[in-house]
Amino acid sequence: MIPQEIFKSLCRSTDSKIVLLVLDGLGDIAAEGRTPLEAAATPNLDRLAREGTLGLSDPISPGITPGSGPAHISLFGYEPIKYQIGRGVLEASGIDFQLEPGDVAARGNFATADGEGRITDRRAGRISTEENQRLITALRSEIDEIEGVKVILETVKEHRFVVVFRGEGLDGRLAETDPQALGVKSLEPRPLAPEAERASAVVKAFISRAVEVLAPEKQANSFLLRGFATPPDLPPMSELFRLRPAALAAYPMYRGLARLVGMRILPTEETPAGSFAALASQWGENDFYFVHVKKTDSSGEDGDYASKLKVIEEVDRALPAVLELKPEVLVVTGDHSTPCRLKGHSWHPNPFLLYSANVLRDETTAFSERQCVRGGLGRFPAVEAMPLMLAHALKLDKFGA
């Protein structure tokens, strides 16, 4: 990718519209036989492949399996190594919590400790979400502020919660307090950089106050904090690419990621048909629409080939609703692969389809991993997807004279 400052100078605002449809975890491997994308009946996607162009994109670089954060950030045109997103920030995004610049967020686990503070259960017996809510309410009523820093607590699910410290001069470079072992005390939130000393002192004071509040509890009388992080300083897409971007994502983590790059969050539904209808009903004000379909990924995580195939067919059936909007550019791709065989994210490159009147057509005839191998876009890092989308939407000026 060319240097950000030069790229920025080439971007121009136009009326043309881009749709980036991310089928999360789309790519698969199917060592023998066909992948879900190959086996699914996808007449619409196949037509787009014939009239558009295909390729394979590496989320980060060959062999590297990305988390959802870096996988999406690179699709949005941000170098995933330069802009790293900490776990605490992602967890807060995952419950739609709107972080502010300078916040320090961490993931929390309620835990059980013995009389001497030694951890006996790192998940407090996986207490119910309702129990978690009761504890968070109790903590909130007792702790509001520590040394002038606002403390915000939010239930996630079961034993998991998020804590956000909001105040001046905080730095998220703190060591986790989880000893990752039983029979030992939780660790101190040590500063990992001199700038994080104040944050360390605040978190330490918070922990000791909170443990007092939890003292009467049987199961959840302690907790562990991990993944301290400050929201990355991501220049918004409006500034970097001169776009007016919007996101339709039914899952909070993806809304959170979209929010981090300055997208407007639009209401949507979980099904492909529902989200495409939501796109159609809100079409017009923005010029970049990120539409996220989660279920390809969750099917892959479950190793459920049939379900993954079915979601792809659902997307295909519903796709005419998107095509009727006549976006100047439509990209259909994954953020990372989630092969059913591996039941998790993988390093395999993403099938990538780009449909636009300005495309150099290739000889591919269907949208599949193997046809993408011989697609006209070749194999490229996912961070190049943004220049490709902007170019095909005629939103980029010439470089040099």
Next chain:
Amino acid sequence: MIPQEIFKSLCRSTDSKIVLLVLDGLGDIAAEGRTPLEAAATPNLDRLAREGTLGLSDPISPGITPGSGPAHISLFGYEPIKYQIGRGVLEASGIDFQLEPGDVAARGNFATADGEGRITDRRAGRISTEENQRLITALRSEIDEIEGVKVILETVKEHRFVVVFRGEGLDGRLAETDPQALGVKSLEPRPLAPEAERASAVVKAFISRAVEVLAPEKQANSFLLRGFATPPDLPPMSELFRLRPAALAAYPMYRGLARLVGMRILPTEETPAGSFAALASQWGENDFYFVHVKKTDSSGEDGDYASKLKVIEEVDRALPAVLELKPEVLVVTGDHSTPCRLKGHSWHPNPFLLYSANVLRDETTAFSERQCVRGGLGRFPAVEAMPLMLAHALKLDKFGA
């Protein structure tokens, strides 16, 4: 490739095993007709191509012809520009001499000089190896140490020898003493950096002592030194990749290169069948095995098409012995191409075959340069081979959340 520190944090030690089989100089061009790899009968490699995936790797970057050092170093996962290996170091490796950190090694040529020290033969009439050994013995008995620096002399072959300076505060940035012309005196080993002044003085003193010792000789009364170098500070593979690597290489230079990255050196034989048998008999303790076959390269250097084809067929016939070991990942590739037409190393990319249960199969049906063009791995820098091997062996954690 992602930054080394991040990559390092993703590596994990597992029981899965990787075999990297390097057929030195494998790639060829055969402008008309077929390359040796295309013409050879290789049923086993072709099956692996069908069940695995192919690609093309550039040893350094397009158009750059590498020496054996950078070509192997990049296959081992080290940036070849960052970790340069001087000629003196390679020459020492080539005779199995074990360099220590801080040593300065150089290649030496015995030469003939006239009464006024002007070089009249830069190779001393290509004296025999026995003659060389006699001269080295004479020099050793007279020169052991210069200014507290140990001087170690080793015969290589014919007129060639290696000299190693071992002591405190030496720096290998010295100009060669070879004037690359006849009728002129040899040059001074000038320091090319201020830090190399001590080394320069030591080498200068060594040269004048050695020339005194050689004065009675008729042919080899002088010598020229080239390629002064210090062993590069290569972090071992165990540290960078959490591997327990081993090498089976019949030629000393490749053992030397393997040693530089911390591989354990296992006894082996020169033929493909012999080296695969050696691999089988020592299988188990390590999780990364580099197996080197030299004769593809030497056949290419000789322009001997038939011999190159025959070696490839020998490898293919013997390959079942490797497959029976069931490594989780098997890569078959070259370090660089050595086209018979060019009789030397070239810049052409390496045919690359990756076989693993976790592969995204492509549509290729045989292992050949031209099928590699349309392989699923695309075209990539050879330094990415290591992330790809580690990923397919499930030895890499996810990057980011």
